[in-house]
Amino acid sequence: MKLSAIAAPHLFIPPEWDREINHIVIDSRDVKQGDLFIARVGRDNHGERFIETAIQAGASAVVALGEPGFRCGILGVPIFSTPDLLDHLSDWLHRAYAGVSQLDLTAVTGTNGKSSVTQYIAQLLTQMKIECGLLGTLGNGIWPNLAETRNTTADLSVVLRHLNDMAEQSIKYAALEVSSHGIDQRRIDGIHFKVAVLTNLTRDHLDYHGSMEAYFEAKRRLFVGGNIGAALINIDDGYGRRLAADKDITVPVFTYGHSDKAEVRYHNVELNARGMTATLTTPWGEADIVLPLIGEFNLANATAAIAVLAIQGFPFESLVAAASTLQSVAGRMEVYVKDNGPLAIVDFAHTPDALDNVLNALKPWNKAISLVFGCGGERDRTKRPIMAVIAQAHAAQVWLTDDNPRGENSDQIFSDVLAADGSDNFYCIHDRRKAIESALEKTDKDGIVVITGKGHEAYQEISGTRHAYSDAGVLIAQGYRKAGEDYVA
Incomplete structure (x- = not known):
């Protein structure tokens, strides 16, 4: 042109x-x-x-x-x-990039769950023999072939270019993770979304927004005055309930969650080490669902993905059947095993709410938990002692280590975390590899070592430089392997 x-x-x-x-x-x-x-x-x-x-x-x-x-x-x-x-x-x-207008797009925003919901949407469509595009934290492309990206929500020029490429390959559907930064910095301007989803809103990014109210207002702009056809909102979340009641939303609003008031509701939940079962009651019918996923938050994420596609006209029964094949997202509740060694879990959780969800999700296993966690540098400092309190509440042993210190002094990060009462019994090891090795060594073979904060990331950013590093890689070097679907009994 x-x-x-x-x-x-x-x-x-x-x-x-x-x-x-x-x-x-x-x-x-x-x-x-x-x-x-x-x-x-x-x-x-x-x-x-x-x-x-x-x-x-x-x-x-x-x-x-x-x-x-x-x-x-x-x-x-x-x-x-x-x-x-x-x-x-x-x-x-x-x-x-006019081809973008040919796509049916879904926007997923929220503090936690964006990657899971978008990837579950892609997996459900793929199971029904329909290709789906993805843009988000874990990469951009046509599922499952994703290329690395610098941001959760890239610049508008990059977003439109990727979407236009998808349209030229005859892709009809795509799901986008939409961050509060992306909304605030107009990285999705002019894009029409068939459905916009709010998964939750918990403490994060206050270094950028300054307050939870400003953080909420950034998310709200996607739904109020945004270019959307319908809204899907999690009303188990306080901010979600507030948004769902917002009279300035002019499109149809669907609610989901465990709440009796949710239009798309999951209930009769039974958790086990292999996954979970539940009943879904929806505007499109009621059905029992079997998920090979761990943690009730993943049930919420799968429910959102099913609802997104049902809103767009896909058969509810087919979506429920396809959900039985869902696989965990890279770096989200990934299970690693070793003969005569403790179970190991790798998860991206890096906010208080996400950490609490991960640790609660492991309760059905009734195993003692050893936790390895850290807090990112140059990010919201107020969440650090909160995460220490959550760690103490759930874990028998806690290792505090470096996450991505970035340009911040890691001793300062440790100091902020250890300001929490009762944290003086934490093992404090800056070297993340050594912290994981120590946790594996000190945990009984019947226990669980939970490693949070970095998940899928294949680097550690220290003093502005990214060094090759992977939590999964540390486990593999210690003789661990990724668990098969039928491992845990």
Whole structure:
């Protein structure tokens, strides 16, 4: 597409400076031959700093935020500037990636459960012989072939590009994890979602939002005034109940959860080490469901995935049948086993609510728990002692270790965690590998070692540098293997 076709009528492009555009790119690191580079103001830098880098990478044109003007950059590449760039960028992107409008999209937001709900949606569709696209924390692509991503919700240019690629491959459905940052920073502007889901809202990201109220308001914007066809909201959650009652939501609202007031309700729950069973009562009928998943929160996530697709017209009975094949998401309640060794669980839980859910989910096993956990650096400090209290409430032994310290002093992180009363009996080992090895050694073979915080991540970020590291890799090096479906008795 020509630059003039993308930018008109907002920006006049003289014919002699018009260029054929491949993709629209915001991050100079992603620029390829023939791309249009957008030099806008970010949180830390102005894109002007990276114009030459983008041109050297192959950009055929640049549009920058600034006073109206034009100049010829290096290699004869035209550089246009306009003060209205941010007002028009969303329109330009949707024009360039028009295929996105052909997709039926689901947005899943919430503190916890986004990855699980989106992947369960993809798994259910796949079981019914329908391909599904995914964008989120664990990668972007057509399930199950996902490529690594930098953010839960990427920039709008990246989101639309991926979705457009899916449309060109005749994909009809896609599920997106939508973070509060993504909503606040307009990374989903102009995208229509058939269904938007709120899984829950618990303490997290206060370093960014400042308060739970501001955090809630960011989530609320997806549902109130957002571009959605229906809302699905978990009313077991206090903020969910508040949102479901919001009179400013103008689309149909469906509620789900364990609550008697939920329209999509799971009840008669029986948990066991192999998974769980329950009854689903819904607007589309009632059925018993068998899930090969651990933890009631996963039942809630599976219920949400089923409801999303039922809202879009898929047969309820087929969805319930397909749910019996659901597999846990990478780094979420993954079970590892070793002959004559304690059971090991790897989970991404890095918030107080998620940690509490994971530890509660293991109660049916009636085994003593050893917990290895840490807290991320340069993130909300107030949740650290709260997580220590939760650890004490559920675990017989606790190892405090480094998560992703990032640029923060890990001793400061430890100090914040250990401010909680009763935490003086924690084993404190900064080296995460050694902490896990110590927990495995000190835990009886009939016990469980729970390792939380990093889940699927294959790195540890220390002093701004990512080092290759994996919790699962540590277990495998100790002779562990991932459990088969029928392992636990």
